[in-house]
Amino acid sequence: MSAVATTPRPAPSTPAARNVRVTFPRVVRSEWLKFRTLRSTVWTVAITVVLMVGISLMFAAIVQVAASTPEMQEGMAQDPDMQAAGGLRGIFVITVGYGFAQLAIAVLGALSITNEYSSGMIRSTFAAEPRRLPVLWAKLLVVVTVTVVLTVVALALAWLVTYPMLDANGLTADLSDPEQVRALVGTVLYLATIAALSLGVGVLLRHTAGAIATLVAVLFVVPLIFTIATQAGNVEWVRTVNKFLPTVAGEQVISTGPASGDLLEPWQGFAVLAAYAVAALVAAAVALKRRDT
Amino acid sequence: MIEAHGLSKHYGAKTAVDEVSFTVRPGVVTGFLGPNGAGKSTTMRLVMGLDRPSGGWVTVNGKPYAQHRSPLTEVGALLEAKAVHPGRSAYQHLRVLAATHGISTGRVDEVIELTGLESVARKRVGGFSLGMGQRLGIAAALLGDPKTLLLDEPVNGLDPEGVLWVRNLVRYLAGQGRTIFLSSHLMSEVAVTADHVIVIGKGKILADMPVKDLVDGASRRIVRVRTPQAAALDVALRAAGLTVQQGDDGALEVVDAEAAQVGEIAAAGGVVLHELTPVASTLEDAYMALTADAYMALTADSVEYRTEALSGGAGGGAGDGTPGPATTADTTADTTVTEGADR
Numbered sequence: 001m002s003a004v005a006t007t008p009r010p011a012p013s014t015p016a017a018r019n020v021r022v023t024f025p026r027v028v029r030s031e032w033l034k035f036r037t038l039r040s041t042v043w044t045v046a047i048t049v050v051l052m053v054g055i056s057l058m059f060a061a062i063v064q065v066a067a068s069t070p071e072m073q074e075g076m077a078q079d080p081d082m083q084a085a086g087g088l089r090g091i092f093v094i095t096v097g098y099g100f101a102q103l104a105i106a107v108l109g110a111l112s113i114t115n116e117y118s119s120g121m122i123r124s125t126f127a128a129e130p131r132r133l134p135v136l137w138a139k140l141l142v143v144v145t146v147t148v149v150l151t152v153v154a155l156a157l158a159w160l161v162t163y164p165m166l167d168a169n170g171l172t173a174d175l176s177d178p179e180q181v182r183a184l185v186g187t188v189l190y191l192a193t194i195a196a197l198s199l200g201v202g203v204l205l206r207h208t209a210g211a212i213a214t215l216v217a218v219l220f221v222v223p224l225i226f227t228i229a230t231q232a233g234n235v236e237w238v239r240t241v242n243k244f245l246p247t248v249a250g251e252q253v254i255s256t257g258p259a260s261g262d263l264l265e266p267w268q269g270f271a272v273l274a275a276y277a278v279a280a281l282v283a284a285a286v287a288l289k290r291r292d293t
Numbered sequence: 294m295i296e297a298h299g300l301s302k303h304y305g306a307k308t309a310v311d312e313v314s315f316t317v318r319p320g321v322v323t324g325f326l327g328p329n330g331a332g333k334s335t336t337m338r339l340v341m342g343l344d345r346p347s348g349g350w351v352t353v354n355g356k357p358y359a360q361h362r363s364p365l366t367e368v369g370a371l372l373e374a375k376a377v378h379p380g381r382s383a384y385q386h387l388r389v390l391a392a393t394h395g396i397s398t399g400r401v402d403e404v405i406e407l408t409g410l411e412s413v414a415r416k417r418v419g420g421f422s423l424g425m426g427q428r429l430g431i432a433a434a435l436l437g438d439p440k441t442l443l444l445d446e447p448v449n450g451l452d453p454e455g456v457l458w459v460r461n462l463v464r465y466l467a468g469q470g471r472t473i474f475l476s477s478h479l480m481s482e483v484a485v486t487a488d489h490v491i492v493i494g495k496g497k498i499l500a501d502m503p504v505k506d507l508v509d510g511a512s513r514r515i516v517r518v519r520t521p522q523a524a525a526l527d528v529a530l531r532a533a534g535l536t537v538q539q540g541d542d543g544a545l546e547v548v549d550a551e552a553a554q555v556g557e558i559a560a561a562g563g564v565v566l567h568e569l570t571p572v573a574s575t576l577e578d579a580y581m582a583l584t585a586d587a588y589m590a591l592t593a594d595s596v597e598y599r600t601e602a603l604s605g606g607a608g609g610g611a612g613d614g615t616p617g618p619a620t621t622a623d624t625t626a627d628t629t630v631t632e633g634a635d636r
Binding site: 021022026030039115116119120121123124130291293 | 338342343364365368375376377379385386388389390392393394395396433
C-alpha cells in the first residue's frame with residue numbers, strides 16, 4: 001500500500017476553489033437569483049405594474065368624463081381648489097394605484113421568506129449561510145430594490161398613459177411643485193417600506209397563509225374599520241389610534257391637498273410607518289437568529 | 294472530523310437527543326444507526342447548526358459549523374426532507390447555493406454530471422421522483438467539494454439501482470479521504486457501507502465501535518442437525534459441552550460448533566444423521582441474521598413504538614437464543630413511521 005492510499009488527505013482543491021467563501025455580496029446575488037428564478041415572484045412584479053398603471057388610467061378616464069360635464073367645467077374655472085377637493089389632481093391620478101399595489105408588494109415581501117419555510121429550502125439556505133442574518137438583509141435589499149424599481153417604472157408609465165387625458169383638462173403633474181414631487185417620491189418610499197414590513201412579518205410568521213392574512217388585516221381591514229369608526233362617531237381614542245395605523249400614517253406622504261387635522265404631517269406619518277417596519281425587522285432578526293429551522 | 298460533546302436537544306418536554314458524545318473521524322465511513330425517532334436527524338441538524346442545542350456542543354473540523362466562512366466546502370449535507378423549492382429547476386437550485394460561496398457554474402455542471410442529473414437538470418424540481426430528489430440533494434452536498442459529508446438516510450425510498458449507486462458513491466468519496474457520516478435505520482445498509490458505527494436509541498449512544506466488532510460481538514455460529522435419534526444426540530452433544538436448542542420442526546440447533554465436530558460426536562455415539570447444516574456459514578446469510586439480531590438486541594429497549602415484527606425479533610434475539618429471522622430489520626423499517634414526519 002502506498003502512503004497516498006493509507007493516509008487520509010483532504011479533497012484536492014483547485015486554485016479557483018481557494019477563493020470560495022461566503023461574502024455578503026454573494027449572498028445578495030444568491031437571493032437575487034432566487035427571486036428571479038421563481039415564476040410566482042416574476043408574475044407578481046408584472047401584475048403590480050399593470051395594476052398601478054391600469055388604475056391610473058381608469059381614474060384619468062373618470063376625470064375626463066367628470067371634467068367634460070358643464071357643471072364641473074364651470075366650477076373648476078371659478079375655484080381652483082375644487083380640483084383638490086374632488087381629488088382631481090393629476091398627481092393623485094398618477095399615484096392612486098399604490099393602494100392596490102401594496103397588497104401585491106406585501107405578498108411579494110412575505111412570500112420571499114415563507115416559500116422557503118414551506119418548501120424546506122430554508123435548510124439549504126441556512127446550510128450555505130449558517131450565520132442567517134446576512135440572508136435576511138440580502139432578502140431585504142432584494143425586495144426593497146425590486147419594489148423601488150417597479151414603482152418608479154409604474155409611476156413613469158402611469159404618467160405617460162394618462163398624460164393625453166390629463167393634459168386635455170389642464171391637470172398634468174407639476175414637478176416644480178414640491179408637494180407633488182413629495183407625493184411621487186413618497187409613493188416609492190411608501191411601497192418600499194411596505195415591502196420591508198411584509199418581509200419582517202413573513203419571517204416572524206413563517207407560514208404563507210398566516211403572513212398574508214395578517215398583512216391584509218393590517219393594511220386593509222383594520223384601517224377600513226377605523227375609517228368607518230372615525231366617521232361614525234367622534235371618539236378621541238379611535239381618532240388617535242387611526243392616525244397611527246401603519247397605512248393611515250404612511251399614506252400621508254403620498255397625499256396632497258388640504259391636510260386634515262386628524263392625521264399626521266406627511267413626513268411624520270412616513271416615519272411612523274418606517275418605525276413599524278424597523279420594529280418588524282428587528283423582531284424578525286432576533287427570531288431568525290434564535291429559532292430552530 | 295465531527296466532535297459532539299454532551300450534546301442535547303429537547304423539544305418542550307420531549308428529549309430528542311440526550312447528552313450525546315461522539316467523534317466522527319476522517320477517512321472512514323461512519324454509520325449512524327438507530328430506529329426511526331431515535332434522534333439521528335435531530336443530531337444531524339444540530340451538527341449543521343440548523344437547530345440550537347439545549348446543551349453541550351458540536352464542532353465540525355474544529356469549529357461550530359456556523360463559524361466557518363466557507364461552510365459548503367467544510368460540510369456537504371443531505372438532510373432528510375427535500376430542502377428545495379419545487380418551482381426551481383435542479384440547475385437553478387444548485388446555482389442559488391453556489392452563488393453564496395462564489396462557486397463557479399462549471400462546478401454546478403460537474404455535480405449535475407456526477408449525480409447523473411443531466412437529462413432533468415433544467416426541469417422543475419416539483420416533478421422529480423424521490424430518487425431524483427435524493428440525487429439532487431447529494432449534488433447540493435457535493436457542490437463545495439467538502440471534506441466532510443453528512444448524509445441523512447441517503448438510500449431512503451430509493452430503488453435497488455439507486456441504493457447501489459449511493460453505496461458506490463459513498464465508497465468512492467470515502468476513498469478520496471473524506472469524512473463521511475451516514476445515517477440509516479437499516480443495520481444491513483450500515484454493515485455494507487460503513488467502517489465504523491455509532492448506534493443511537495432514544496437519544497442516547499448505545500454503541501460506538503467498528504462495524505466488524507459489532508457484528509463479531511453478536512456472532513453465534515449455528516449447526517442444524519436432523520436425526521431420528523434426537524434424544525440420544527442431544528445427550529451426546531451436551532456431554533461434549535455444547536449448547537443445544539430446539540429448532541424448527543424437530544431439528545436440533547447446536548450453538549457455536551463446527552459441522553465436523555457435530556458429525557464426529559454423532560458418529561461416535563452411533564447416531565444416524567439426516568441433515569447436518571452449518572446455518573450461519575454462508576457469509577451473506579450470517580451477516581444478515583447476525584446484524585439484524587445485534588441491532589435488535591442493542592435497540593430493543595430503546596424503541597419508542599413497537600410493532601409485531603419488532604417485538605418478535607427482539608424477543609427471539611434476546612430470549613431463548615434462537616437467531617432472529619434475517620429479515621427482521623427490513624420488516625421493522627417497513628412498518629414504522631418515517632422519521633421527521635411530524636415536522
